[in-house]
Amino acid sequence: MSEMSWTDERVETLKTMWSEGKSASQIAKELGGVTRNAVIGKVHRLGLSNRVGGAEPQEEAASAPEVVSEEVVEPVVEAVVAPQAPVRPAQPREPAVAPPAVRAKTPGQPQPPQPANAEISPEALANLAEVAKRARRLNLMQLTERTCKWPVGDPATDDFWFCGLAAVPGKPYCETHVAVAFQPMSARRDRRGSGR
DNA sequence: CCCTGATTCGC
């Protein structure tokens, strides 16, 4: 049944879809009975090869922008982020408890327990509270390679700072924070008894 | 490995 051929109608569909930026495989699927190679081959024979630029328009989804006008290049000034914003630490060699999962927004809300304490050893927890007092409370700009970059508080408020104590060489945090950030997998497992 | 289009060449 069906000698699948390039009828006027099918060619029209091809032209339309191709000009709309659809990929050869998409068109082939739509037409049915042909492979993307067939579509590409036909496209070339029809002379409507390159539509724009070259090959990348992988986009296209539910919402089709329908670009009918010219493209307007507007200068976008990206926000200049800190030199080495450490909020998302370095390489948790093992697992590492994420630092005080810096809350996105929680204005006016105090943040007593920084990390989800449930996973931290009592010792570390104690030091944590104590070190908070000694913390130098540095801001982003004051951080250096040798300062502890453990974030404290809500970044959205002015009640936000970094520990700033002497960091362990090679690590982004001071000893106390390294202890909570880089916990061996085993240690964490031990501490969590229940669950699922 | 998934995908894209481009080319080749026997049919």
Next chain:
DNA sequence: GCGAATCAGG
């Protein structure tokens, strides 16, 4: 003219 196979690239 057609399109599978192949190539070149992301």
